[in-house]
Amino acid sequence: MAADTSPEIVIEGRAITRDYVMRAGLFGTPRVVHAVNGVDFAVERGKTLAIVGESGCGKSTLARIITLIDPATNGTLLIEGQPVDIARQPMTKALRATVQIVFQNPYGSLNPRQKVGDVLMEPLQLNTDTPASERRERAMAMLQKVGLMPEHFNRYPHMFSGGQRQRIAIARALMLNPRLLVLDEPVSALDLSVQAQVLNLLSDLQEEFDLTYVFISHDLSVVRYLADDVMVMLKGEVVERGSRDVVFGDPQHEYTRKLFAATPVTDVEAIRARVARRAQLLQTQSGPAT
Amino acid sequence: MAPILEIRNLTVSFDTAAGPFKAVAGIDISVSPREVLAIVGESGSGKSVAMLAVMGLLPPTAVVTADVMRFDGQDMLPMSERERRRIIGREITMIFQEPMASLNPCYTVGFQIEEVLRGILGMSARDARKRAVELFEAVGIPEPAERLGSFPHQMSGGQCQRVMIAIAIACNPKLLIADEPTTALDVTIQKQILDLLMDLQEKHGMALIIITHDMGVVAETADRVVVQYQGKKMEEADVLTLFETPKNPYTRALLSALPEHATGGRLSTVTDFMAAHQGEDA
Numbered sequence: 001m002a003a004d005t006s007p008e009i010v011i012e013g014r015a016i017t018r019d020y021v022m023r024a025g026l027f028g029t030p031r032v033v034h035a036v037n038g039v040d041f042a043v044e045r046g047k048t049l050a051i052v053g054e055s056g057c058g059k060s061t062l063a064r065i066i067t068l069i070d071p072a073t074n075g076t077l078l079i080e081g082q083p084v085d086i087a088r089q090p091m092t093k094a095l096r097a098t099v100q101i102v103f104q105n106p107y108g109s110l111n112p113r114q115k116v117g118d119v120l121m122e123p124l125q126l127n128t129d130t131p132a133s134e135r136r137e138r139a140m141a142m143l144q145k146v147g148l149m150p151e152h153f154n155r156y157p158h159m160f161s162g163g164q165r166q167r168i169a170i171a172r173a174l175m176l177n178p179r180l181l182v183l184d185e186p187v188s189a190l191d192l193s194v195q196a197q198v199l200n201l202l203s204d205l206q207e208e209f210d211l212t213y214v215f216i217s218h219d220l221s222v223v224r225y226l227a228d229d230v231m232v233m234l235k236g237e238v239v240e241r242g243s244r245d246v247v248f249g250d251p252q253h254e255y256t257r258k259l260f261a262a263t264p265v266t267d268v269e270a271i272r273a274r275v276a277r278r279a280q281l282l283q284t285q286s287g288p289a290t
Numbered sequence: 291m292a293p294i295l296e297i298r299n300l301t302v303s304f305d306t307a308a309g310p311f312k313a314v315a316g317i318d319i320s321v322s323p324r325e326v327l328a329i330v331g332e333s334g335s336g337k338s339v340a341m342l343a344v345m346g347l348l349p350p351t352a353v354v355t356a357d358v359m360r361f362d363g364q365d366m367l368p369m370s371e372r373e374r375r376r377i378i379g380r381e382i383t384m385i386f387q388e389p390m391a392s393l394n395p396c397y398t399v400g401f402q403i404e405e406v407l408r409g410i411l412g413m414s415a416r417d418a419r420k421r422a423v424e425l426f427e428a429v430g431i432p433e434p435a436e437r438l439g440s441f442p443h444q445m446s447g448g449q450c451q452r453v454m455i456a457i458a459i460a461c462n463p464k465l466l467i468a469d470e471p472t473t474a475l476d477v478t479i480q481k482q483i484l485d486l487l488m489d490l491q492e493k494h495g496m497a498l499i500i501i502t503h504d505m506g507v508v509a510e511t512a513d514r515v516v517v518q519y520q521g522k523k524m525e526e527a528d529v530l531t532l533f534e535t536p537k538n539p540y541t542r543a544l545l546s547a548l549p550e551h552a553t554g555g556r557l558s559t560v561t562d563f564m565a566a567h568q569g570e571d572a
C-alpha cells in the first residue's frame with residue numbers, strides 16, 4: 001500500500017447521469033426518464049458510503065453503474081483512479097473481481113437450476129485458478145460465515161426462505177474477495193437476528209480486508225450503525241451529503257428531515273396512544289351491532 | 291367475534307434429498323375481521339411457508355396437514371382446487387415477499403392489475419383502466435397513468451412492491467396477507483403504505499396479517515402479535531403487552547437486536563442473547 005497519508009479513493013463518480021427512454025404504448029411519444037442526474041461521489045478505501053433516498057430515486061441504477069453492469073449515459077467513473085467506461089472497453093477479470101454487488105432482489109439474481117454450492121463456487125471457477133477441492137472448502141466456509149448450514153450446500157434457491165436467499169447472495173459476492181462491495185438493500189429482507197449477524201459480518205470483513213462499501217438502504221438505524229458518510233438522493237439527484245454524524249445530527253434538506261420524522265417509533269407510550277385511538281375508532285365504527 | 295381465518299395445528303413438511311424437512315411444526319393462527327395480526331420471527335421459521343400453505347401455493351413436494359383450516363365459516367380442508375380458487379385471489383389476497391419474482395416479466399404492470407379488475411370484479415376495460423390509475427396513485431407510484439405501460443424490469447424495487455400491493459388490494463379482499471410488504475420501501479413511502487392498509491382495514495373491515503421483521507412496523511400497525519422461532523409459536527400477546535413486558539427470551543432478544551439499541555461497536559444477535567439468558571423460562 002502507498003505510504004502517503006492522503007486517503008486513497010477507491011471509487012469516484014463525476015457528474016454521472018443515466019437516462020431511460022420510455023414509450024407510453026406502442027405508438028406513444030418517447031419520454032426520457034433521468035433516473036440518475038449528475039451525481040458526484042467518492043469513497044475512500046476501507047470506508048462505507050451509505051446512499052439513502054426515496055424509492056425510485058435512482059439508487060439501484062447508480063449501483064449498477066458503479067459495479068459496471070450498466071453504462072452511464074454521461075459522466076466519468078474512476079476505479080482506483082483509473083477511468084472505466086464499459087461502453088468502450090471490455091470488462092477484465094481483474095475488474096470483475098474488484099467490484100461486486102449484492103442485488104436488491106435476491107431471488108431474481110440466483111439461477112433457479114443451480115445448487116447453492118455451485119452458486120458460490122462459480123465465481124472462483126470463472127475468475128480464478130483455484131483448484132476444485134479448495135473451491136469447495138472456501139464455499140463451505142463462506143456458507144457458514146453467513147449463518148447457513150453445510151447441509152444447505154446441495155439445495156436449490158427455491159428451497160430457501162427470503163432471508164436465507166439474501167444471505168446466499170451476500171456469500172456469493174464475497175467469494176472473490178472484492179475490494180469494493182456494493183450492497184443494494186442487503187438486510188432489508190432479514191429479521192433482526194440475522195440482520196445483526198450480517199451487519200457484524202460486514203464490519204468484520206471490512207476491518208479484516210480493508211473493504212470499501214457502498215451501502216444502499218432505506219433503514220436509517222442500519223445506516224446510522226454502519227456508515228461513515230451518507231448521501232441522500234431525491235429524484236435522481238443528491239440533495240444532501242456529509243459524514244454520518246453531521247447528516248444525522250443536523251439534517252439540512254427538507255427531505256432528510258422528513259425521512260427522520262417518518263421513522264417508526266417503538267416506544268411503549270406511542271404504542272399505548274395508538275392502541276387507545278384504535279379501540280375508540282373501532283367502537284364508534286362497529287356501534288351496537290357487534 | 292368469530293375469526294375470519296382459523297388454523298389449528300398446521301404442519302408443512304418438504305420432501306428433500308435428505309428426507310422430509312419440517313418447515314412448520316404445528317402452529318395455530320387465527321385472526322378476526324377488523325383485526326391486524328403481526329407475525330414476527332427468525333428467518334426460516336416458516337412464516338411464509340405457513341401462509342403459502344393457506345393460499346395453496348406450495349410446490350408439490352410440500353405435505354400440508356391441519357386439524358382446522360376455516361375461512362369465513364367455510365372449511366377449507368376438503369375443498370377442491372376449484373372451490374379454493376373462488377376464495378384465493380378474491381377474498382384472501384397476498385402480498386408476496388419477493389415482488390419482482392411474483393410479477394410476470396412478460397406483461398406490463400397495467401395489464402397485470404387490469405386483468406384482476408376485469409376478471410374478478412367484472413369491470414369493463416375502461417373502468418379497469420381508470421381504477422388501475424387510482425390504485426397506482428394510492429400506493430404512491432408517480433405518473434400512474436404512464437406507469438401502467440411499464441414492464442416490471444423498468445421499475446425500481448420499491449415500485450414493483452407497490453404494484454403488487456395495488457394488485458392485492460384491488461378487489462377489496464376480506465383478508466389480506468402481507469408478507470414483508472414494505473421491505474423495499476423508504477420510511478416515508480412505508481408510512482404511506484401502512485396508512486393505506488390501515489385505512490382499508492378500518493373502512494372495509496378487512497382483516498390483515500402482516501409478516502414482518504421490522505418491530506417498528508409491528509409497533510405502528512398490530513393489534514396482536516405472534517412470535518415464531520424454529521417453526522413454533524413462542525409467544526402471542528397484544529401489541530402493548532409484547533413491547534411492555536415481553537415474556538419469551540426470544541422476543542426480548544428480538545427487541546434488543548434493534549440497531550438503535552446497539553451498544554458499542556457490535557450488534558447483539560439473538561444467538562448471543564439466547565446464550566446469555568439460557569435457562570430462563572420460555
Ligand SMILES: Nc1ncnc2c1ncn2[C@@H]1O[C@H](COP(=O)(O)OP(=O)(O)OP(=O)(O)O)[C@@H](O)[C@H]1O
Pocket residue numbers: 020021022033034035053054055056057058059060061062104443444445446447448449474475476
Ligand atoms: N429499464 C428501465 N426503463 C425505464 N425506466 C427505468 C428502468 N430502470 C429504472 N427505471 C426508472 O428509473 C428510476 C430509478 O430507478 P431505481 O431502480 O434506480 O430506483 P431506486 O432508487 O433503486 O428505488 P427503490 O428504492 O424502489 O429500489 C425509477 O423511476 C424507475 O422506474
Ligand SMILES: Nc1ncnc2c1ncn2[C@@H]1O[C@H](COP(=O)(O)OP(=O)(O)OP(=O)(O)O)[C@@H](O)[C@H]1O
Pocket residue numbers: 158159160161162163164189191304305306311313331332333334335336337338339340349351387
Ligand atoms: N420448497 C422447499 N423445499 C425445501 N425446503 C423449503 C422449501 N421452501 C421453504 N423451505 C424451508 O422452509 C423453511 C421455512 O421457510 P419460510 O420461507 O417459511 O421462512 P420465513 O419464516 O418466511 O423466513 P424469512 O424471514 O427469511 O422469509 C426454511 O428453512 C426453508 O429453507
Ligand SMILES: [Mg+2]
Pocket residue numbers: 059060061104184446447448
Ligand atoms: Mg432499488
Ligand SMILES: [Mg+2]
Pocket residue numbers: 161162163337338339387469
Ligand atoms: Mg419469508
